Amino acid sequence: MMKSIFALALLLPLVSPAELKSVPLFNGKDLSGWKGEGYVIEDGAIVCTPQGRNLMTEQTYANYAFDFEFKLPAAGNNGIGIHYPGEGDAAYTGMEVQVLDDTAEKYKDLKPYQFHGSLYTLLAAKKAPLKPVGEWNQERIVVNGDFVQVSVNGEIITEGKLSDLSKEFPKHEGVKRRSGHIAFCGHGDQVAFRKMSIIEFPPTANEEGATKAGFTKIFDGASLKGWAHTEADLAHWKPVNGILKYDGKANDLWSEKEYGDFDLAFDWRWAAPGPLMKRPVIGPDGKETGEQVEVQELDSGVYVRGNSKSQVNLWNWPCGSGEVYGYRTDKTQPAEVIAGVTPKAKADNPVGEWNRTMISMRGDKLTVSINGQTVIEDAQLPGVAAKGKIALQHHGSQIDFANIWIKEL
Structure with a gap:
């Protein structure tokens, strides 16, 4: 479904300035x-x-x-x-x-x-x-x-x-x-x-196919309708030409609605470089290996079920996006839970390019796909709420979102 309905594509090159x-x-x-x-x-x-x-x-x-x-x-x-x-x-x-x-x-x-x-x-x-x-x-x-x-x-x-x-x-x-x-x-x-x-120009999706598959837009491309916000937030979360541009200087953006089981598909890209910092290499077991790599520090994420602990990270760490930091670093969790929320591979495109991501929740099980590659599969999130809001989270990095679609199950 990820590849057929939301395969990453771009607008046709000849775009009328009057349209955008x-x-x-x-x-x-x-x-x-x-x-x-x-x-x-x-x-x-x-x-x-x-x-x-x-x-x-x-x-x-x-x-x-x-x-x-x-x-x-x-x-x-x-x-x-x-x-x-x-x-x-x-x-x-x-x-x-x-x-x-x-x-x-x-x-x-x-x-x-x-x-x-x-x-x-x-x-x-x-x-x-x-x-x-x-x-x-x-x-x-x-x-x-x-x-x-x-x-x-x-x-x-x-x-x-x-x-x-x-x-x-x-x-x-x-x-x-x-x-x-x-x-x-x-x-x-x-x-x-x-x-x-x-x-x-935003990346585009097969909207007709997505609609037939039961997905609906939760970002209309032109406003923050459906998202809790103040007038002041509009200076920082700016909808432009179907892109939700965020400058890293305001609060997280929360959906007005709560969701239980769902498939959430969206595009995102880093809109500005970050400072160079050393970040740990994380092994497949979810533990830090002791090795560190210098990367651009870029950090955002998506809260699911209304809780920061169940945050699917979008970041530039060596392990790649999709990791669930709140569970991976919780030493009270079983080893299989910690390993389960650690990405199998780094599937992010180079910094600045668009990434297409699918987050799926079924009960307390999470699956994450990035650019068509499954990086988290049926990972258990013990104690996660049965229902809650979605949030676009940040740590000060400039980031763009587009094509935010959801299918409730």
């Missing part, structure tokens, strides 16, 4: 939401200085349309890093869309993949309809799963599939990535950017 909400990425005043050096604000635009190199978003993005305007000086050179992990050369650890005055005499011998709008070293663009140097141009970059597209001043100049490019360039690490920061990749030229905004 665009969110500003630049306030026109300062670099709030961005990090890096060598860029200044001039006349409501971000301008690269001679010291400018990489300026990137604090948040990460997976599937989106990035809209912006840019102005080139004569022979100006910059770039847009997409799926950038935040370190290394964005053209190789991520991918770089060229921003270049390719009419300049100094660039008369460019390779095809170096012209404006090309994916550097990967995919050549058609000749961009750039306006004269010193005038503003409009650009849209769409990256949606396997699909990439670049449009300049309303004309599509670049289009391709990342999977094809990955086969053609197997040593290029960035083309394999499916999420990351957006970055300006400066070369010291006074290139200016303004009116930056983003339209994020």
